[in-house]
Every structure is written in structure tokens, then in C-alpha cells.
Amino acid sequence: MAPALLSTLGMRPTQVIIFAVALVATPLLATAETSKPSGAHHAPKQLSKADVAAAPSASGWDAAYAEARTDMLAGHFPAAVQKFEALLLTAPDPANRLLVAELLAACRTWAQGGFVLATPTQLALSKPMVNRRTLDELAILYTNAVFNGVYAGIVIDVYNKPSSAAGYILPPLGLAAVEAGIVALVDNTVGFRYGVPQSTVSGMYIGYEEALVWLLWHDAHYTGPDKWGGKAVASLTWGLGTAGALAGGIAGTFLGTTPGRAAFMGSAALWSGAVVGTLAGAMDKKADTGLLAAGIALNLGAIGGALLGAQVSPSIARVRFIDLGGLCGGLLVGGLYFAAADRNPRPSGAAVSLGLGMAAGVATGWFFTRHMEEDFPRTESTQSAMASVIPTIAPASNGAGMVLGIAGAL
Numbered sequence: 001m002a003p004a005l006l007s008t009l010g011m012r013p014t015q016v017i018i019f020a021v022a023l024v025a026t027p028l029l030a031t032a033e034t035s036k037p038s039g040a041h042h043a044p045k046q047l048s049k050a051d052v053a054a055a056p057s058a059s060g061w062d063a064a065y066a067e068a069r070t071d072m073l074a075g076h077f078p079a080a081v082q083k084f085e086a087l088l089l090t091a092p093d094p095a096n097r098l099l100v101a102e103l104l105a106a107c108r109t110w111a112q113g114g115f116v117l118a119t120p121t122q123l124a125l126s127k128p129m130v131n132r133r134t135l136d137e138l139a140i141l142y143t144n145a146v147f148n149g150v151y152a153g154i155v156i157d158v159y160n161k162p163s164s165a166a167g168y169i170l171p172p173l174g175l176a177a178v179e180a181g182i183v184a185l186v187d188n189t190v191g192f193r194y195g196v197p198q199s200t201v202s203g204m205y206i207g208y209e210e211a212l213v214w215l216l217w218h219d220a221h222y223t224g225p226d227k228w229g230g231k232a233v234a235s236l237t238w239g240l241g242t243a244g245a246l247a248g249g250i251a252g253t254f255l256g257t258t259p260g261r262a263a264f265m266g267s268a269a270l271w272s273g274a275v276v277g278t279l280a281g282a283m284d285k286k287a288d289t290g291l292l293a294a295g296i297a298l299n300l301g302a303i304g305g306a307l308l309g310a311q312v313s314p315s316i317a318r319v320r321f322i323d324l325g326g327l328c329g330g331l332l333v334g335g336l337y338f339a340a341a342d343r344n345p346r347p348s349g350a351a352v353s354l355g356l357g358m359a360a361g362v363a364t365g366w367f368f369t370r371h372m373e374e375d376f377p378r379t380e381s382t383q384s385a386m387a388s389v390i391p392t393i394a395p396a397s398n399g400a401g402m403v404l405g406i407a408g409a410l
Contacts, residue, residue, distance in 0.1 A: 149176035202266030203248020268305025273298035329361015
């Protein structure tokens, strides 16, 4: 008897046995017969001398059965098939023969199908990966959309110079609501793919960092009438930030990415610009030299981060630990320098300590997170897996043996 109950489960693209085999059986008696009323005797089966010589002892057969069952429970189905085949020929009674026959049939099916055992943790990890943004990504995108909207309202205030408090407050509030509404509209109509919200946010921050570095460089390099006014500064800052967000979102949508890869690109840009800028500024007393180096390193870091991220596929958790390392390294080494310098810190010494501390912190974070789980892009072709729950019952004269299995295949 082998009734099958099918259920749909998400699994990896391999055929998987995920439920341990359970045997429920009462102790099998050597005779496999219950007590009969007097007179109801049956003549025992007549064995030939060859059968007697070949048949193992009862204890030997039980030991061989336990060994085959152990292989089955461990998922070594081909080995279990061979052992159950031998046990079937030497079973001491019909009840054991039926039990072994059912176990043999199950193991043979699993061995031929290439099934393997999996733990519940592996089952959870094998769920279909949908190419859809996560709630964490969406929350980050909403937060930064509000931030960008508020700054857009500030730009309008710079141009209009309102005469009332409402004139200053309402534009930032209104544009923050507009940008959040745009995010909601896109997410509920087109839908953001996996990693796209984070790539949008990373692009936005790279744009703002570009604006900050190049505006400071322009301010340090040019003097007098060549300096930019408040309107130009505000417009350029918001424009580069918004352009970076659009570029990041479009690239993530059409090229494919993950939250970790997108965040890694942004972090590589940030730390490259910060480390190179501070060290270059320490070597040259001119402020525009360090800012120029920071601007160049910022762009090279973004490109390098995108390329390296595609190779290592870090999770966003790993990127956050790397960022934490850079922050803590700069604070630690820089703080120690200022503590040692007391009241006489030198700008060059402070810049060197900050740059080296950030570099050491990023490297330390990278090293200690190298074994963290990777995260890969998801595709639209991801399919769910089918699974079958297969109970197989082997009746016995004074008990029953049952095998439960869940098998699946993409």
C-alpha cells in the first residue's frame, strides 16, 4: 500500500527529500503469528539444507536490517537499496519480508530520482527568490525620498525668499509628500525589482557627494566674482542628487542588482573619496588639491565598487558592517591623535590620522565579514518547486511499519 499525498513547497532546483523517515512499528515476533486456539496449527515451512545454510541467524538478520535502516535515515539511498535487496531474500518471516519490500521500493525510488535529505533550515533557504524589492528596501527609499523632497522645497525657498513662515515651511512639506507619492505610485503600478530601491538611494547619495566635493573645490579654487551664489549652489546640489537617484534606479532596473551590491557601490565611493581626499590634503597644504583628489577618487570608487560588488555579491548586512568599520576606524585613530596632540593638533596630522583610520577600519570590516553569506540577483524565471508527501505502509501481523517522505523537483 503506497498512497501519495501531493503538496506544493518551495525548494532549490534539485530533487529533495526533506522529511526524515519515520518508522512506527510494534516489536515483530519471530513467529509473526498471534496465538491461535488449540487445534489451529499450521505446518512450518520446509526449508532445504541450502536454505538453512544460507539463511543468517535471527540476530544477524536484525543487525543487517538496522544497518540498512541507518543508511536510509542518513540519506544513503543507493547503499540502502543494496542492503534491503539482500535482506528481502533472507527475511525470516512474511511480515519482515513485506516491511523490507516497502522500504526497498521507497529507497529505490529515491535513489533513482536523485533525492537528498535536507534540514528545515535548508528548506527555508530554498524558498523561491522573487525578483521584488524587500520591505527594508522600500522603507529606505521612502525615507530618502522624503529627504530629497524636503531639500527640493528648500531650493524653492532660496529662489522665492518667502515673507512668511508658511512660505518657508509649505514647499518642503509639499514636495516631500510628492516624492513619497511618486515612490508609492511606481511601487504599486510598475513595481520595484530586487535591489532597485537601494540602487536608487546609493545613486542619490553619490550625486550629493559629487555636488559637495565639486562645490567645495570650486569655492576653494576660485575667488571673487567667480564664486557661485546660493541659488546656483542649492540648484546644483539638488540636481546632482536627483540625477544620481534616477541613474541608480534605471541602472538597477535594466542591469540587475542586489541591495548589497548597490550599497557596496555607494560605500566604495564614499570611503574612496574620504580616504584619498584627507591623505592628499595632508600632503599638499592647498585645500583644492585634496578636494580634487577626493572628487576623482569618489568616481573611481563608485566604478570599482560596482565591478567588485558584482564579483563578491555582498549582502547589505556585510556592507553595513564595513561602513561601521570605516566609521569606527576614523573615530578611533583620529580621536587618539587629538588626545595625544592635546592643545596643539596639526591639520596635516589630523588628516593623516583620519585617513589611515578610515582605511584600516574598512579593511578590518572587509576581513572579518569575508565569510558572511552572499546575495545574488533574482530573475523573473524563478519557479516554485513541487513536492510530494509519500506515506508508505507495510502491514505486519502484529504491527505496522510506515515510511513518510517529502520529495520535490523543479
